[in-house]
Amino acid sequence: MAQQATAGRRCLRAFVSGFFVAVPVTVTFLDRFAYVARVEGSSMQCVCILGPDGGSKCDVVLLNRWSVRNYQVQRGDIVSVV
Numbered sequence: 001m002a003q004q005a006t007a008g009r010r011c012l013r014a015f016v017s018g019f020f021v022a023v024p025v026t027v028t029f030l031d032r033f034a035y036v037a038r039v040e041g042s043s044m045q046c047v048c049i050l051g052p053d054g055g056s057k058c059d060v061v062l063l064n065r066w067s068v069r070n071y072q073v074q075r076g077d078i079v080s081v082v
Contacts, residue, residue: 031065033065034064034066035062035065037061037080063080
């Protein structure tokens with residue numbers, strides 16, 4: 001019985017320490033490098049096939065924040081204001 005309690009505490013401690021490492025790393029990644037966003041509405045449907053068509057309500061895209069921070073936006077790129 002004591003071994004199970006020790007193993008449970010060890011497992012909880014590993015989870016908590018991993019959580020406190022994973023959350024800041026994930027937030028930093030999403031803030032600096034990339035962001036997952038949903039495209040809702042039909043405003044981009046004709047131009048680049050983003051937006052609802054048929055049965056789908058929205059599309060999911062990966063926004064590249066690194067290029068925007070380094071001013072590497074070129075003509076023809078889709079820019080999203082989040």
